Amino acid sequence: EVQLVESGGGLVKPGGSLRLSCVASGFTFSSYTMNWVRQAPGKGLEWVSTISSTSNYIKYGDSVKGRFTVSRDNAKNSLYLQMDSLSAEDTAVYYCARDPWSGDYTGVWYFSYWGQGILVTVSS
Amino acid sequence: EGVLTQSPGTLSLSPGERATLSCRASQSLSSDYLAWYQQKPGRAPRLLIYGGSSRAANIPDRFSGSGSGTDFTLTIRRVEPEDFAMYYCLQYGDSGTFGQGTKVEIK
Numbered sequence: 001e002v003q004l005v006e007s008g009g010g011l012v013k014p015g016g017s018l019r020l021s022c023v024a025s026g027f028t029f030s031s032y033t034m035n036w037v038r039q040a041p042g043k044g045l046e047w048v049s050t051i052s053s054t055s056n057y058i059k060y061g062d063s064v065k066g067r068f069t070v071s072r073d074n075a076k077n078s079l080y081l082q083m084d085s086l087s088a089e090d091t092a093v094y095y096c097a098r099d100p101w102s103g104d105y106t107g108v109w110y111f112s113y114w115g116q117g118i119l120v121t122v123s124s
Numbered sequence: 125e126g127v128l129t130q131s132p133g134t135l136s137l138s139p140g141e142r143a144t145l146s147c148r149a150s151q152s153l154s155s156d157y158l159a160w161y162q163q164k165p166g167r168a169p170r171l172l173i174y175g176g177s178s179r180a181a182n183i184p185d186r187f188s189g190s191g192s193g194t195d196f197t198l199t200i201r202r203v204e205p206e207d208f209a210m211y212y213c214l215q216y217g218d219s220g221t222f223g224q225g226t227k228v229e230i231k
Binding site: 110111 | 161170214217219223224225
């Protein structure tokens with residue numbers, strides 16, 4: 001069974017930093033492109049970032065470009081999101097999500113499996 | 125990046141009725157790179173449809189997707205009680221963009 005478990009969320013002050021983690025199990029993590037998607041309270045979904053299986057391809061949404069950094073450690077079956085220069089607009093539930101198929105490729109595809117999400121609150 | 129506009133914002137239906145949800149893209153989508161998701165309160169989204177019309181694994185056949193180019197539709201043939209939820213479309217390929225969502229509520 002595919003499982004994705006996010007951690008590292010919490011309350012952070014504006015201008016601060018936070019690092020989210022997502023631990024994967026039930027599939028060969030190193031073979032899959034992974035993604036971050038967020039959802040502000042009471043709002044819709046927003047794609048944040050994508051990283052390919054080998055980290056050769058990385059892409060960010062415009063609202064986080066230059067502030068967020070996605071990375072992965074295939075030996076630890078883990079995906080990360082380093083979030084810097086946080087503002088209130090970054091307050092959201094952050095989901096880790098997996099691509100539908102394995103391989104090393106470019107592009108942003110649809111998301112087949114999702115974690116349960118982790119809340120990040122940016123407030124003074 | 126293109127914009128996806130979903131309509132209506134809210135759809136009020138009785139169980140057993142047909143639901144028709146629209147997703148319009150500001151630019152034509154290559155190869156029908158359009159997916160649909162269902163989300164219930166406090167839960168992660170669930171993939172329903174990808175490639176415009178392909179049903180994801182374990183999705184009941186009352187859910188169907190259609191359309192091409194800029195106009196896409198999610199149809200729920202006969203709405204079941206468990207289908208009342210938010211629905212989002214997603215365009216993918218070069219980047220990812222979600223529509224703002226349609227709420228399907230009990231009339």
